[in-house]
Amino acid sequence: MRRFLLLSSSAAIVAAQLRGATEQPQSPWPQQHRILPQADLKDPFPEGPDVICWNYTIPGEPGGELTADQVFSSKDTAFPEGFLWGAATAAYQIEGAAAEDGRGPSMWDTFVKIPGKIANGDTGDVACDHYHRYKEDVKLMKDLGLKSYRYSISWSRVLPEGTGAINPKGIEFYKNLTDELMANGITPAVTLYHWDLPETLSKNGGWLNADTAVAFGQYADVVFDALGDKVKLWFTLNEPWTTSIAGYGQGGQAPGLKNMAENPYMSGHNQLLGHAAAVKVYKEKYQAKQGGKIGAVLSTEWKEPLCHTQVDKEAAERSLVWYLAWFADPIFKGDYPEEMKERVGARMPVFTAQQKQDLKGSADFFAINHYATNLLQGPTDKIAPDNYFSDLNGWIMMDPKWAKGDASWLSVVPFGMRRLLRWIKERYDDPTVYVTENGVSVPNESAMKPKDALNDHMRVDYLKG
Numbered sequence: 001m002r003r004f005l006l007l008s009s010s011a012a013i014v015a016a017q018l019r020g021a022t023e024q025p026q027s028p029w030p031q032q033h034r035i036l037p038q039a040d041l042k043d044p045f046p047e048g049p050d051v052i053c054w055n056y057t058i059p060g061e062p063g064g065e066l067t068a069d070q071v072f073s074s075k076d077t078a079f080p081e082g083f084l085w086g087a088a089t090a091a092y093q094i095e096g097a098a099a100e101d102g103r104g105p106s107m108w109d110t111f112v113k114i115p116g117k118i119a120n121g122d123t124g125d126v127a128c129d130h131y132h133r134y135k136e137d138v139k140l141m142k143d144l145g146l147k148s149y150r151y152s153i154s155w156s157r158v159l160p161e162g163t164g165a166i167n168p169k170g171i172e173f174y175k176n177l178t179d180e181l182m183a184n185g186i187t188p189a190v191t192l193y194h195w196d197l198p199e200t201l202s203k204n205g206g207w208l209n210a211d212t213a214v215a216f217g218q219y220a221d222v223v224f225d226a227l228g229d230k231v232k233l234w235f236t237l238n239e240p241w242t243t244s245i246a247g248y249g250q251g252g253q254a255p256g257l258k259n260m261a262e263n264p265y266m267s268g269h270n271q272l273l274g275h276a277a278a279v280k281v282y283k284e285k286y287q288a289k290q291g292g293k294i295g296a297v298l299s300t301e302w303k304e305p306l307c308h309t310q311v312d313k314e315a316a317e318r319s320l321v322w323y324l325a326w327f328a329d330p331i332f333k334g335d336y337p338e339e340m341k342e343r344v345g346a347r348m349p350v351f352t353a354q355q356k357q358d359l360k361g362s363a364d365f366f367a368i369n370h371y372a373t374n375l376l377q378g379p380t381d382k383i384a385p386d387n388y389f390s391d392l393n394g395w396i397m398m399d400p401k402w403a404k405g406d407a408s409w410l411s412v413v414p415f416g417m418r419r420l421l422r423w424i425k426e427r428y429d430d431p432t433v434y435v436t437e438n439g440v441s442v443p444n445e446s447a448m449k450p451k452d453a454l455n456d457h458m459r460v461d462y463l464k465g
Contacts, residue, residue, distance in 0.1 A: 053307040084187065086148030087141065088437055090194035090238070092124045095154060097131035101169035104160030107202035108195065111254035131173065138180045148187040150436060151177065152194035152238065155219055158226075162198035163215045171226045178230050189233040191297065192220055192278060195243055195254065202255050207248065207267035207274075217277030224286045232292035234282065235367055235436070236275040239299040240327050244268040249388060260387035262347050269349035272330050276358040295363035296331060297436045300324040300370065301409075302416030302423075306377040306397070315378030315394030320423060322392040324368075332428045334360030343391050366424055369437035372409055373416035374398060406441035414465035 070077075092108045099105075112123045130137055141149055155162065157170035181188045193216065201212050220236070237243075242253070248267040251258035275296050282294050300323040305312035318339065325337045334356040341348050351359065377395040384390040398404075403412040421433060440462045445453055 088150035091152045091154035092196040094128040094130040096126040096129045098125045102167040104156040105199040106196035107254040142184040150189040152191035156198040162201040191235040194238040213273035216274035220278035228290040234294040238297045240271040279362040293364035297367040302373040302420045306375045311378035316376040330359045366431040367434040372411045373413035
């Protein structure tokens with residue numbers, strides 16, 4: 001397996017690298033990720049004479065796990081020539097200029113203005129002001145030593161209504177950004193969609209409407225034509241799982257819809273059709289003359305069985321299928337996993353023969369965002385009425401002794417990355433892999449004094465694994 005890495009980085013890392021940190025306070029981050037302690041018998045995990053449950057040590061496997069020292073000292077684990085290091089952002093996250101130079105509103109512009117949805121009522125109207133300060137930002141990237149940068153295109157900055165008239169100012173901005181990156185020796189990598197659907201399309205059903213997939217192909221055509229002479233690495237979608245679950249199922253993200261029975265599957269289905277439409281345009285019109293590669297960014301935690309029982313092993317595998325194979329199987333194999341079709345039944349959309357053909361092999365590589373690991377326990381009965389998580393049918397939990405980031409779901413489990421990459425290799429015939437996001441949020445970092453935040457021991461320890 002060839003592996004390439006485009007790491008997300010944080011402002012704290014950038015600032016520490018450029019300015020230097022003068023004080024060295026003791027790291028507040030627990031070191032449990034290095035050698036996990038043995039289980040306390042009082043810990044509330046099920047144990048019995050016929051099962052071996054999670055005991056806070058890395059479970060054994062053939063050959064054992066390499067230690068960090070072994071990894072760094074071995075010539076067999078050295079990063080190969082061409083290994084690509086970088087950082088990643090999303091347009092709405094950083095650009096600002098939300099109503100400038102012809103940009104139309106996205107569904108996130110609408111969502112953030114709903115009272116109570118966003119902490120402090122914050123918006124992306126200004127954000128990091130990257131739209132106006134991109135040259136300064138690229139200089140910071142160069143000073144940090146980045147070799148690549150994955151940025152997303154604001155669909156509504158290029159096509160304010162989602163379809164139709166092109167906004168020349170939007171195209172100009174992304175051309176200027178791309179040129180600035182290349183002038184500074186940084187390889188551009190572009191994501192076509194990072195969650196900010198044009199509001200006009202969202203009002204018409206968004207990813208629940210198959211017309212959005214058609215519009216996505218048309219939008220991709222515009223961007224390929226404008227940037228493809230210089231951009232050689234393309235990502236159609238970023239984390240369609242998150243869009244489907246958080247945006248259309250649970251309602252915690254834009255567009256804020258709540259329906260966990262049908263919406264996740266339908267929105268995921270149309271995102272896959274949009275991906276296929278964009279890839280078809282690229283391969284038929286642009287790839288031969290532009291020479292780039294294209295794929296989609298998927299995401300999952302690693303899933304470890306809580307106990308060494310068949311039911312928990314099956315739950316862990318099923319969770320990987322529901323989180324990752326849900327999208328990866330259509331892209332690499334041409335259809336949904338059989339287990340999903342069987343368990344979801346009539347709520348699972350069906351691809352036509354042509355759609356299966358368009359999807360199968362519609363990625364030149366496997367791109368994965370990975371941050372955390374879960375433990376899975378398989379219940380004997382469904383845990384709730386029919387919905388995405390009851391279809392998955394597994395209790396998802398974390399070892400309370402694992403170190404965690406600021407986000408409650410972000411467990412620090414280094415071996416999860418290795419096992420996930422192995423799972424991808426075996427299921428998808430050893431594809432080229434890009435790790436497009438990985439990292440950790442520092443607990444309470446936003447409340448720290450700058451001098452404390454710059455002494456970023458946590459991320460140093462995290463990267464050492």
